[in-house]
Amino acid sequence: MKIKVRRFHPRFDPPSIDMEYEVPDGLVLLEALDLIKSQRDRSLTYRSMCRSGVCGSCAVRVNGKEVLACEYKVQHGDYVEPLSVVDVIRDLVTDKSKALTTLARAKAYPLDMAQVQMSEEDIKLIERQSDCILCTSCYSSCPVYEEKPAFLGPFALTRVYRYVADKREQAKKEHIDEVIEDGIWDCTLCGNCTEVCPQGIDPKNDILMLQSWAAKFGHFNPNMSSFGSFGLEF
């Protein structure tokens, strides 16, 4: 079968071209890329590490949708591209560092953990959110992040919610305060991130949960207040 790969090198003319490769049936995309690199084209550039869906390094887009190369079975005619929105360095390798800086900006880490007895149910509340592998697929799919690079973005907000929902965390209000600006109210709840997450995480829902926590702490949705000027009651 044949697949097409979008190649990119800023110093080539033209910098971007599509190249077609013949690959055998039944391969996982990462196996196909490894085969192309070792046997056909040494310059093909992509990232990989664990080949089992836990390191988050090999996220790309196939036919416009974000997938992990190590977890996607190749189909005839597939079109493989780098992640979108984030900067492309070369071929399928993108610059993850900007997306990663959102974690520190959102303070997506424990602020004040107390020693509290946790039950099975308490762990359940944060189990899915803590499955995140920081593959950046959600940023690639996010129309808000595309328009507004300052937006904290899906994985950072999911991670903040992971700590807010953690029974041990005492500083819930501080967490919420950190995600008001360029955060939870900017999300349009389009659900793209949820759709593409290879780990089945639902950042859209996590953001909704953060919004309701925010309301509890007296933060108002600025988008709603403009409706208020119409004098509408909800």
Add this chain to the structure above:
Amino acid sequence: MIDLLIVGSGGAGLSAALRAKELGARVVVVGKHYPTEAQTSMAQGGINAAIDPEDSVAQHIADTLASAHGLADREVVELVCQEAPEAIEWLDRIGTPFDREGERLAQRRLGGAKAPRACYAQDYTGLKILHTLYDNALKMGVEFVDEHFLLNIILHEGRAVGATFLDIRTTQVRQILARSVLLATGGYAKIYGKYSTNGFGSYGEGLAAAMRAGAKLSDLEFIQFHPTALAQSSILISEAARGAGGKLINSQQERFCDELATRDLLARAIYEELEKGLEVFLDITHLGEEFIEKNLPQERKLAILYEGVDPVCKPVPIKPAAHYTMGGIDVDRDLQTSIEGLYAVGECSNAKLHGANRLGGNSLLEVVVLGKRAAQKALDGGMEPQESEYERTRMDRQFIHTLFGLPNKIDFMERREFLSKIMYRNCGVVREEAGLKGVLSVIRQHQRELAFMGIKDRSQLYNSELVQFLEYGNLLELSEAVLVGAIQRKESRGAHFRKDFPNTDDRNYLAHTLFWKEDGVLCADFLPIKDNQIK
């Protein structure tokens, strides 16, 4: 000036970084990938600590020593096992979402353990510990330098003062100086290529760099083969599957071993079945879909994807694959290498915790307990280096330049694949002198031919072929040492099994194998173990 330069951002590197930050140090973590793209993310089974009322620290120590077959340092084992409950408490306090059973930490029994001892987070234990450590590292302001590949240790008057790195994005060589250097670069099980459970990355550049700098390495021939890797892809099926009652059967539907025996015994039993021409399967069908979805979801997904078998419905074909390297950079109880100012921790080191065979759940424990200890000891031993560009850096810059000019008449990727195959066949689960010597001569041939190899990709921008070529060079250097160790040790012990010497020979080989380089030539010798260390 940087107080502590940590190379490697896995569990060991990040645990060390957090401890160094607690102590008020300026710490920089350099990694060849992004921080959480580390081998630690692949650890599934759990992290050991004797906290179950049925268990005891003494039992944890006894199990670890029994599995080590005389090559562990009792003091190190005691230290780590004693600190284990506190390490779990610390991980819990900083946010690790360990599974609970009712109100207490859930624990499962892994092979070789007399009690349920491994705390876990589904089959994502390593992943969740790693990400929790990373979150806390961001909180503490640890500085990260990403996508920098370790080349060499910089020495000044016999002391490590920093290291040189290849910036993968730009192909520039840069030096980073520090008061102390800590290697936490992971193991070298990927020298077995596709016969290894490890990710692309475990090629042992930390060990190779330390050896080139003159540090001693030890016990490199002790390589753990995980009994249950998927037959095609070598992707790991966690020991938790057997802990929960998974059965091993051959293609004649016979069970042939005790599934909860240690990894070395099981790997050998499975290998023998395969040698008979039979297939071997891991059968967890009787555990039911609900259990498998809850406890082994990753394994299920990967078995379907890579083997086309759903373990809920059918037994999964498996084989043993290189999984963990017990040997490493030789360190003392303070994690210091034989070079002043250079420390090593985690799988790249040999702190003599695992000896001849590691128990499941003890390596995550090692990276946390000894990672923190290493940071403290390294900071105690720090010394301000002279700030200037070192000769090493100039040489490495020249070296990278030279690689671009190599003729590339022989394809290193073909060589690498061939080598992994003969390593697995001859220096794998079962070893024998003639085969080992054969592979050694092939390696020496490959080493001579390195100058005729090279790279096809001429770009200076994110040249991943160049990185793979550098990894191949390290792989050759380490494989040579592994073989020399395996040839010299004419006995069987733990993970090292010699068909021609099937018994353990304490009279001659109750000793650590030491490796070092003199003028670029590999040397090896045995260091006998004093009785008081093992009894």
